[in-house]
Amino acid sequence: MFGTNEKQQALLADIASVSWDEMAAFIGPGARFFEGPFSRMKAGAMEGKIPFWVGFSWAALFFTFAWFWYRKMWLIGAAFLLTPIAFALLLPDVNGVTTGIAGAAAATGKRTYLTLGVQRIVAEREGRDLKNGFLYPSGGVSIPGALLGGFVFGLAIWAVFATA
Numbered sequence: 001m002f003g004t005n006e007k008q009q010a011l012l013a014d015i016a017s018v019s020w021d022e023m024a025a026f027i028g029p030g031a032r033f034f035e036g037p038f039s040r041m042k043a044g045a046m047e048g049k050i051p052f053w054v055g056f057s058w059a060a061l062f063f064t065f066a067w068f069w070y071r072k073m074w075l076i077g078a079a080f081l082l083t084p085i086a087f088a089l090l091l092p093d094v095n096g097v098t099t100g101i102a103g104a105a106a107a108t109g110k111r112t113y114l115t116l117g118v119q120r121i122v123a124e125r126e127g128r129d130l131k132n133g134f135l136y137p138s139g140g141v142s143i144p145g146a147l148l149g150g151f152v153f154g155l156a157i158w159a160v161f162a163t164a
Contacts, residue, residue, distance in 0.1 A: 008050065011115070014122045015045035026117040028140030037110045054111045061106035066149025068105070071113050072142050077149065080105055 023038050024031040037055030044051035060067040068077030080101060087097040117139060 011118070012045045012048060012050060014118050015042055015050075015115075018042075018118050018121050022121050023114065023117055026121055026139035027113075030141070034110060034114060038114055041111065041114055052111070053107055054114065057106050057109040060109035061102050063149065063153060064102045064105045066146060066153050067109065069145035069149040070141050070143075071109075072140070072145060073113065073116065074145070076112065077145075081152065 020035065020038060023034070027034050034055070040054045041051060044054075057067065059070075065077040065081040068074075068080060084098045084101055087094060091097075120139065
């Protein structure tokens with residue numbers, strides 16, 4: 001297929017092989033919000049393409065890094081937290097960076113999470129990185145992550161209004 005490499009072909013095959021029941025077990029609470037995006041992602045994989053957009057996440061739009069931490073995507077959440085800070089420090093006259101980053105998170109968050117789920121489900125099936133109860137601890141949600149994200153989000157809002 002034109003424009004795809006071995007790694008992309010493997011990911012397409014992995015997406016096509018994962019069932020909704022496996023994905024729902026990985027997602028945990030709120031799985032119903034991912035069923036439509038997963039079916040669009042799987043349909044795209046069956047056609048030989050990885051769709052860029054599979055669904056919009058309002059939670060990722062309004063609580064960007066906190067949503068990623070809640071879904072146990074720690075590094076991605078940290079990147080979404082630190083990127084606007086870096087832009088504010090390096091380019092203080094540039095406006096709209098935070099809005100753009102939140103929009104990108106909302107547009108790609110579900111795809112990112114579902115792709116992570118596919119990779120972890122396939123790894124568990126193949127016995128790679130298998131630990132006791134691997135699927136549930138790596139998927140699902142993290143209440144401490146959500147609380148930490150909410151606390152940091154609250155501090156950020158407080159800092160904005162305290163300096164205004």
